[in-house]
Amino acid sequence: MPGFRRWGKSKFEKNPESSFKLLAAILVITFYLLIKEFSNPTVRTRDTSTFGAQIQHTAWNGTGKAQETRAGKVRSAMKYTYWKYRENAWGADDILPVSGGNLTTRNGWGAFIVDSASTLALMELWDELAHSLEHIVGIDFTHTEDLVDPFETTIRYLGGLLSIVELYDVGMIPEDILDGEARDLLLEHAVTLAEKLGPAYDTPTGMPWPRVNFKTSQGVADPPAVHFEHPDKPQYAHPAIGPARAGSSILENRVLTRLTGDPVYARNSTLAWAPLVWSKWKTPWKGIVDAPIDISTGAPVGRDRYWDGGHDSYYEYLLKVTLLAPPSDPHVNTYKTRFLESAYSLRKHLSTRSASAPEHAMQHLFIGKQDGETYHNEQGHLACFAPGTILLGSKFYDQPYLRTFALALLEGCHHTYTSTPSKIGPENWAWTPKLSYEAPFHAPETARAKKEWSESGFWSTDPEYKGRPEYVESLFYAWRITGEQRFRDWAWETFSAMETHCKAPYGYAQLADVYRVQPSEWPGTGEGRWIDMQESFWAAETLKYLWLTFTDVGTVSLDDWVFSTEGHVFRMIR
Numbered sequence: 150m151p152g153f154r155r156w157g158k159s160k161f162e163k164n165p166e167s168s169f170k171l172l173a174a175i176l177v178i179t180f181y182l183l184i185k186e187f188s189n190p191t192v193r194t195r196d197t198s199t200f201g202a203q204i205q206h207t208a209w210n211g212t213g214k215a216q217e218t219r220a221g222k223v224r225s226a227m228k229y230t231y232w233k234y235r236e237n238a239w240g241a242d243d244i245l246p247v248s249g250g251n252l253t254t255r256n257g258w259g260a261f262i263v264d265s266a267s268t269l270a271l272m273e274l275w276d277e278l279a280h281s282l283e284h285i286v287g288i289d290f291t292h293t294e295d296l297v298d299p300f301e302t303t304i305r306y307l308g309g310l311l312s313i314v315e316l317y318d319v320g321m322i323p324e325d326i327l328d329g330e331a332r333d334l335l336l337e338h339a340v341t342l343a344e345k346l347g348p349a350y351d352t353p354t355g356m357p358w359p360r361v362n363f364k365t366s367q368g369v370a371d372p373p374a375v376h377f378e379h380p381d382k383p384q385y386a387h388p389a390i391g392p393a394r395a396g397s398s399i400l401e402n403r404v405l406t407r408l409t410g411d412p413v414y415a416r417n418s419t420l421a422w423a424p425l426v427w428s429k430w431k432t433p434w435k436g437i438v439d440a441p442i443d444i445s446t447g448a449p450v451g452r453d454r455y456w457d458g459g460h461d462s463y464y465e466y467l468l469k470v471t472l473l474a475p476p477s478d479p480h481v482n483t484y485k486t487r488f489l490e491s492a493y494s495l496r497k498h499l500s501t502r503s504a505s506a507p508e509h510a511m512q513h514l515f516i517g518k519q520d521g522e523t524y525h526n527e528q529g530h531l532a533c534f535a536p537g538t539i540l541l542g543s544k545f546y547d548q549p550y551l552r553t554f555a556l557a558l559l560e561g562c563h564h565t566y567t568s569t570p571s572k573i574g575p576e577n578w579a580w581t582p583k584l585s586y587e588a589p590f591h592a593p594e595t596a597r598a599k600k601e602w603s604e605s606g607f608w609s610t611d612p613e614y615k616g617r618p619e620y621v622e623s624l625f626y627a628w629r630i631t632g633e634q635r636f637r638d639w640a641w642e643t644f645s646a647m648e649t650h651c652k653a654p655y656g657y658a659q660l661a662d663v664y665r666v667q668p669s670e671w672p673g674t675g676e677g678r679w680i681d682m683q684e685s686f687w688a689a690e691t692l693k694y695l696w697l698t699f700t701d702v703g704t705v706s707l708d709d710w711v712f713s714t715e716g717h718v719f720r721m722i723r
């Protein structure tokens with residue numbers, strides 16, 4: 150990690166006693182501020198008249214109807230995905246879409262089955278859903294051979310279970326597929342899983358441990374394998390996590406509290422991100438947190454400032470929690486302020502326009518990353534969630550300026566898709582910022598990078614496609630919020646490209662290189678163009694957002710539902 154700068158060891162780390170006192174003081178201050186936040190009505194004087202505005206476009210004039218053929222094609226892709234898994238890897242976490250093998254990546258509870266269930270329900274694939282639910286009811290969430298990742302487990306498993314309960318409760322799943330008794334069993338499973346994850350929050354700050362050992366019921370650090378795979382990952386005195394780990398459990402846990410009446414879930418997940426939301430550490434840019442963050446002290450131990458992977462869903466949930474929270478929630482205005490601060494900081498400090506290139510005059514807006522003093526002119530596909538989320542915030546909080554910004558970011562992501570021969574965007578790319586005071590961190594060095602840059606104004610720094618949803622997720626928000634037909638057409642072009650290039654014998658494969666699509670570019674059988682992986686978010690998110698872009702705009706309206714960071718839908722209670 151060139152350019153990575155660590156903060157010096159703070160002095161209290163050397164003396165355990167003074168460190169304890171400082172910790173106690175931090176906790177007292179945090180609680181004081183939390184209580185003040187609860188009891189002080191003056192923090193609510195901010196103008197909230199437009200808080201909770203209508204989100205979806207309204208003047209459809211007949212254009213919001215389903216595009217049946219397109220929607221049907223996406224539904225068929227979901228059926229294909231589901232049936233290949235069912236016939237060849239039923240019960241495994243993931244199927245390998247090229248070889249038909251399988252992987253245990255998520256504790257062996259059948260991640261695909263739980264994560265894909267809400268997509269099956271929305272698409273009304275009832276026979277498939279019934280079979281999945283039968284399996285889910287039988288899962289033993291108390292037992293696993295491996296350490297459990299509370300972040301992944303919360304967003305994929307807990308969110309998946311709760312979304313089915315929510316859809317049942319509003320009558321969207323027929324009784325002969327799921328009855329009240331089975332619904333209660335699913336909720337019990339969610340409670341069991343949340344309780345087993347409880348030790349994650351056993352830290353002085355309440356921020357979660359990176360892993361939980363279900364056998365000893367203890368929170369633990371990253372497994373050694375993480376350091377083995379990323380030898381340049383800095384080692385800290387205590388485990389340190391990114392904002393996404395601290396801030397991506399509040400939606401799921403709030404829903405669980407609403408469904409059970411037990412406040413512990415909402416409380417634990419609120420405390421988990423409190424050191425970020427009510428940060429005591431000054432950061433140079435409003436609303437943007439410095440990370441990684443020490444889970445024992447809540448102090449930043451690094452100076453990464455991103456909206457990209459590892460940080461992303463903290464910012465996403467700052468907005469979405471205000472959609473989900475009851476209006477009486479005392480924190481919603483703080484969350485609103487933090488979200489708006491962070492979105493404007495993203496615009497001001499992290500996004501840059503690309504310079505014109507020899508064969509491409511157009512300039513595009515992309516999202517970079519700050520590592521310490523160094524600006525990285527590189528974006529990951531994950532950051533393409535930002536246009537959709539910011540557009541949602543611009544509508545909900547009535548911020549027209551953010552709408553313009555979000556649509557420009559979306560155009561940037563769109564450009565990475567349309568510029569490659571496969572018409573699918575790369576995992577990471579870089580550009581030359583139009584305005585830059587110093588030499589950019591990344592420059593096109595290889596002949597290939599120079600060619601890509603010359604033709605499109607950016608070049609890939611990782612040309613893979615991992616089946617990720619973020620771009621089509623943002624297209625879904627853009628379509629539902631603006632009502633502009635072009636977003637549906639962009640989504641269709643992307644789906645068609647995925648159908649052409651990713652469809653494999655046992656599912657939808659990831660692509661090794663979105664720039665190589667000709668059979669002649671692959672020696673031998675041509676299998677090298679595929680990566681033999683299909684993560685559960687392909688079914689949970691990518692296909693769901695594509696399908697929802699083509700269905701009637703009344704299907705899970707953004708005015709009634711909140712989408713989790715894994716694409717699971719939760720009811721808004723207003």
Ligand SMILES: *[C@@H]1O[C@H](CO)[C@@H](O)[C@H](O)[C@H]1NC(C)=O
Nearest residue numbers: 207208209210211212213632
């Ligand atoms: C609504 O659609 C009809 C038929 O497509 C068209 O004639 C009419 O001008 C449209 N109205 C508005 C307000 O766009």
Ligand SMILES: *[C@@H]1O[C@H](CO)[C@@H](O)[C@H](O)[C@H]1NC(C)=O
Nearest residue numbers: 237238239240241250251252
């Ligand atoms: C997963 O693959 C192994 C072979 O690697 C096979 O023995 C096993 O039956 C497969 N599991 C499932 C659930 O299909």
Ligand SMILES: *[C@@H]1O[C@H](CO)[C@@H](O)[C@H](O)[C@H]1NC(C)=O
Nearest residue numbers: 343344347348350351413417
């Ligand atoms: C809540 O957090 C406490 C630590 O503060 C932990 O002991 C408990 O297991 C957690 N419970 C749940 C359900 O998260």
